[in-house]
Amino acid sequence: MTSRAADVLLSQLLDGRVKGMNDASENPKGAFVLLWLQGQRRLRQNLAYAHAQRRANELSLPLVVYEALRHDYPHASDRFHRFVLEGAPDNAADARKRGLAYAFYLQRPQHKKGALLQLSARARVVVTDWLPTFIHPAQTKALAKRVNVRVEAVDAAGVVPLSNSPQLELAARTIRPKIHRALPQFLVRIPEVKPKVDAPAQFDWGFELLDMSTISSPSKPAASGADARAIDRLCASLPIDHSVAPVDLLRGGTQAALARLKSFLAERLPGYDERRNQPSESHTSWLSPYLHFGHLGPLEIALAAQESDAPAADKAAFLEELIVRRELALNLAARSAHTTLDPLPNWARQTLADHASDPRPALLTDSELERSESPDPVWNAAQRQLVREGRIHGYLRMLWGKSLLLWSTDAAEAFRRMMWLNDKYALDGRDANSYCGFLWCLGVHDRPFPERAIFGTVRSMTSRSTMNKFEMEPYLARYAP
Template sequence: MSRDQRAEDNGALLAAQEMALARKEPLAVLFCLLPSFKGAPGGAFAFMLDGLIETARDLARRKIPLIVLRGDPVLEIPRWIGARGASALFCDFDPLREKRLWQREIAVRVSVPFFEVDGHNVVPCRRASFKQEYAAYTFRPKIRALLPRFLEDMPSLKDHPFPWSREDEGSRSLDRLVEARKNLPSPLPASGPPGSAAGRRRLDAFLAAGLTDYDGKRNDPNEEAQSGLSPYLHFGQISARRAALEVTRSAASDEAKEAFLEELVVRRELADNFCFYNEAYDRFEGFPDWARRTLDAHRSDERPLLYGPADLEEARTDDPLWNAAQRQMVLTGKMQGWLRMYWAKKIFEWSPSPEEALRRALLLNDRYELDGRDPNGYAGVAWSIGGVHDRAWPERPLFGKVRYMNLAGARRKFDVDAFCRSVPPLG
């Protein structure tokens, strides 16, 4: 268990249980706990650990232990598989480079059948498309054609009738999770409480009060129109398929449903497609040809302002909206979606090169966002700086043909001053 940290609506777990039941064998869930991952903040680890503690208890009620390993998964998982005499191994799908490398290396080191199940996407990434899609308009018809096949309820996880021989292994792992959690800060307040139950409550609250206005208000940072599901989806504490099913069954207008499903399914799964089929998803080389050419042509353009990494991290620029967006991210672990695009484009404008802008934006995103280290973040920053999933626009200095955004445009969309006043200072 890595990307989908929940007991219910978990395709990999259900597939493993189906095999275990057919063979009349016990079933265990492994989680390999790393001391750190790509600069993830303490709040993100706390959010994850609280969710895992809940999941461990959910699994224990079904007679399935969650066993926590510590260290390098490439070493620890094969070692555990061999020591316990396991007969098969199942894992979550993940399009990111590090996770895919782990899986390839683990596959070489184990002598049992090794299965990967994509339960994170509504339509499995490999099934949705066999190539990197150019943009949402090329990807959307493929997703829409497949949704009826995949948008259905999953069976419930059963109480497992074949007991694990080492009964104390799960309880010791739970103690290990609780101990690891003690030294971390509380989750950031804007995220809400962690865990699958909290994720489901957040979804229910959005269905009851937020979905109706989603289409018209989601791009206004002063409105509480977004779902708030992002961290729960990122850690797999709630299933995207479950969220999509409940949205389609709601009484909201077709326009509101379509707007939300566009973000939840089409755009989110387009990000997985980008990272899975483009090994350079976090590098300049991963930008489309037209964007690389236009950015190269404007490398020597004069930048009106240059800021160093500390100025950006501490929100010390001349742009009040950017500063407020950065403060919001640092203080709450989240940034409203439209603002994140504006935020990344200004980092490009203030950095000495596209490569450095990309590095800075991803570093800050992964350090402070609860949903950092995620395909959505990599695709979003690549869209903002490198035109990924976008088209060429009229040429202008510095940006070339990459889409431009500025403060005046933001003021036409929403009350910028009200938003700036709403975010407290750092420190």
């Protein structure tokens, strides 16, 4: 592809995605363009990186890449810290290969605040990625407000930009045609933008750098292949929640994500349509933690699935989840107060209120739930999977969420508990998909069903019907107390 064609293609992909976050202009004294990796923690197939690199080339400046991890965000724990830190050596190696300056800033208690502010103040332009949920909008806006440098945020979360659906979508059926119409423009590999200016030979970052050799496996060259034990030692020294243990089953980072994608395409995409709902089979991709932390992007996954040899029905079912369902969740996060019950449709709000005083089979405490001490063995097994593995099988996740209504005083309490348990334990938690999933359990994006106790006309799910529908014994044995 000629560089002109690549540039046209990149403009097409970035259409509707770049937003100036403040009124500041470019800083004439700035000696570099700064890319802050927030929700998209990778360089490959990342539109925020592509935009930043193009801006740097236009300005004839080097690009400097900053990735960070705070210890003070809600639910920061050994589990999430290890996963993010495992991705750092991959990003360092990729940046080196591309000839970019890269640093990972790991916040420690003894550090003074303001590392990013000070670095930003020295940049000509700051580019970051935009995510409509969790701490991301507030921290992006805070930076934009506090620096006298232009801050640009690139909506790089979905295959199709958020701007393609400017209103709150009612359901998958309303967003699906809009997404499908836009796919020919956006479901295209991002062209590589090569740096025109070399990274500065010496760069003063202004903060203590995370030394990649301390967290890389000694058996491999420095900055490739993370060493979980070294990372765990590092995490032990940080003021984060040490009761939520790292998950050995799912290692963080782009290389781990690519390996998982490869095995999914070969072994589990064929048959995905029919088998993905079988809890005992685990026939899904398990890519959600990598998507959540941005170690792999939806575009790369979608293209790989599309180009695979899997049957058409399996590809279509997977792309429906990965693109339509995921981007419906992003739409909800961007266009509503998605961490509250505000987005509930009127019929759901009314029916849940009408049934709020229905007798519950049992009212459980938060800690009984956290310890998997409900009267339901299927729910308890799902909760144990969440605590041990940081994930719940996709089908059971729906049952897990809805069942909380049975043991909570009302929908607001059930919603709070979904948010608390999932945010605390799920590797893919604190995501647009999380809040969308909880609200779906309470009626969002759904329709009324025949009326029942407690649920009213909100769709109910029961463990009994799950046991009748699926062979649950292997799952229950795997997640036994």
